[in-house]
Amino acid sequence: MFRKFITVFSLIFLINTSSAFAKEINVDVNGLVCEFCAVTIEKNFKKKDEIKEVKVDLDQKKVFLTFKDGKDLSDKEIADTIKNNGYNVVKINREKDD
């Protein structure tokens, strides 16, 4: 019984830690003032295989990127994607890395 409990507990722990450590990056962007600016950024990051989720926060003037397991984009790729759509990157913040 105790072994079963340990096995189940370990599995849950592994699943949780795996998603908890998914790579997340947030980017400070200048020029994010309207709904359409956000759509532009979101659509273009969603085209990339490495990206699991994109969130744009107009209040914070930030783009939040979550990567698929084991995937990443370099700072240059992130900056180019934003710049090539007409916006300026102020700072790329890598908060949680594997």
Next chain:
Amino acid sequence: MKLSLTLTILLSFLASNVFARPISYSGGTTIMQNNDAIKNSIHAHYSPTYKYSVGYKGEYFRRDQIALNGLQLNNLLKRWNMPGSQGNLYLKTSVGNANKSGKNELYGFTGVAGDFETRKYFISYENRYYKSDGDIISQFQQSARVGIAPYVANYGNLHTWLMLQVTHTPEFEGDEVIATPLVRFFKGAHLAEFGVSSNKRFLFNFIARF
């Protein structure tokens, strides 16, 4: 040519807004509709990059019954990105066919457009000069807008703007200056505007980006 005129009028009731950005994101397609106090127009364009777009432009001037069908190129001359605000300067040019009462002429227009917005305030100006190679059209037009958002919404929510549009067309005797208060609703890739002009014409604009 009758077909062309009919097509322009029909399409015009679907769609170009001179006060929205005429360029989409890289690889984006846009349909813009404008029905205001003077004309109905539609602009369907494709943006290879965020710096320019190219597409079909159809316009129908109701008072003079002039139909224009052309190819339009929009260039972003300059963009200013600041924390919490953005400014843009565009050049718009078009060439095509002008039709009036079965008569056809080559026409073109060119003009500049500029806008500046924060999440609370909006201001824009645009001018353009139309000229055909005969006497169908020779017209200058300029418009300006100011707007305020009664509340500031984040991405994904409904954005609402209260705006005032003023259009100046010196050739339109009696209607040289037309003011149109309007309300703009903006959510995701869709924008719609409703208003009534000082010469009692309904304004309806719609934009969808794909």
